Amino acid sequence: MRSIRAAAVGAVTLSLALAATACGGGSSNGGGSDDSPKTLTYWASNQGASVEIDKQVLQPELDKFEKQSGIKVKLEVVPWSDLLNRILTATTSGQGPDVLNIGNTWSASLQATGALLPWDTKNFDAIGGRDRFLDSALASTGVQGKDPAAVPLYAMAYGLYYNKKIFADAGIGKPPATWDELVADGQKIKAKGKSPLGAEGANVSENVHHVFVFAKQHGADFFTADGKPDFTSDKVVAAVQQYVDLMAEDKVIPTGNAEYAQNQSVSDFAKGKQAMLLWQSAAANLKSQGMSEDAYGVAPVPVQSGTPGTGTRINSMAAGINVAVFGNSHNLDGARQFVKFLTGDDEQKVLNKAYSTIPPVKSAQSDAAFDTPAFAVPKETLATSSAPLPQVASESQFETVVGTAVKDLFADAAAGRAVTTDSVKAKLEKAQQQMPAA
Incomplete structure (x- = not known):
């Protein structure tokens, strides 16, 4: 959506x-x-x-x-x-x-x-x-x-939108293809006084969309083959932690974005306040906010290594x-x-x-x-x-509880509280307990 x-x-x-x-x-x-x-x-x-x-x-x-x-x-x-x-x-x-x-x-x-x-x-x-x-x-x-x-x-589908001028000013010749490259580019952009990557930490659906992709890249699913919630596996926990760590550990998402809701990160990107944006089909939205198509490029969302494709190289929800x-x-x-x-x-x-x-x-x-x-x-x-996101009857509840868990983890990161494997797993375990019985 x-x-x-x-x-x-x-x-x-x-x-x-x-x-x-x-x-x-x-x-x-x-x-x-x-x-x-x-x-x-x-x-x-x-x-x-x-x-x-x-x-x-x-x-x-x-x-x-x-x-x-x-x-x-x-x-x-x-x-x-x-x-x-x-x-x-x-x-x-x-x-x-x-x-x-x-x-x-x-x-x-x-x-x-x-x-x-x-x-x-x-x-x-x-x-x-x-x-x-x-x-x-x-x-x-x-x-x-x-x-x-x-x-x-x-x-x-999601893409990585990047500001061409900010990239050029930071000496970056091409958009990042992996998350490691994105973090490295983010440090160069911060050194030039700009925010690297926008996020909407209070936007429950956006949180779910992103951690779903990270889970796919870790070879994990949020549900078992028979449709039961499986939010606390090691790979799911690692996927959620990697996304939140873009703020908590890597410092490429500003802590203020933990409170961002609908369209706030798009607005920041359109105004040149941040260098990168992970978004779905954003051209019409950016145009409506006065950003010329010449001012930005669109690249595939980064993957763990290599190039996007099937299997663990999935980089967007459908x-x-x-x-x-x-x-x-x-x-x-x-x-x-x-x-x-x-x-x-x-x-x-x-x-x-x-x-x-x-x-x-x-x-x-x-x-x-x-x-x-x-x-x-x-x-x-x-x-x-x-x-596609999980096509199960409880999908809407999944969006609510997991998206809220990620929202809470971003709030922890913004407040300087440690985001650890244990704290991520605890939030996801709480989310799983809130799912309806089969």
Whole structure:
């Protein structure tokens, strides 16, 4: 999912499990839509720099759909701080929209509620077929072996954004390819009076995204093959400690960043206050804050050694936004038509250009706009060195508890308290105890 927004995972509890029997067809969809087949309600996620910008992007496209289909779409852009809780409330009450955007990491958790329309072969065929979509995007649509709970809409991957002038002033000729190189470059940048690397230590979802990648690079997973939490293995502990040590030990992340929340590190980077930023598809966000594309470069996120690839050389989660349909919508045919419109080649080009994201529809990537430097790294990363976050029913709780554990560890580092293997393991053990029983 996109880092321009922080995921609203803080209030996810056992309500997901309880919701599994609370949803289904037949109840009013209650999201502002009447029962007319000529009306749909749509909850869009906040993809741009503001809700108002999203409305400016989306409304002309919804008008286009109405002209083509005769179906009016009532739009609400929901901030990421509210979106998941709004969805959970809708799943338990049955009062939701017809169509909605979800962060792709939530797919399995929301699938477990039973509220979303399963995308079986018949439904995929109605929008042009499953094989139109990238495999990496489809991998984050629900539990493997089950019909997907959603359809890929925007695809993203993390990159290392670096300020060209700061690098040149520090005598650094190329971006770092390994974490050791990043730390070494960070010391040169600090010697020139700049902050090396930004982070958002209070941003729970960002914390999870990064420690997931570090875990992959250590050859570890947060869940066992049968879906049980495994947060305290030696490799997971080492991975989390390595990320937090970028502040605690290596001193390349400023201690003030322990309190940073949504978009604060992006703002610092755009203003030239820091040299590097780990972010997903940041071009549109940086442009909106006045940073020219010529001022920065984009490189793959560092790995432990060598170059990004498969196995332990994974350097990004397979990020993105999916579009889903509530199964109790009174206008399922119209909802499928709308999803077909959003995932059609022409619309994929319009929307993904607007948000500097990658079309998860393969044929839409042929547009020359997606061959620029800003798109090259995320496209390559998605294709060769990304992995989906765990597609398990308790994924949303995992984001909450592990992301909070990392937040607490950053707070320790900022306060000068030692971050040790034992303290990291203790935080992760506490997080694991907060996970719901299978």
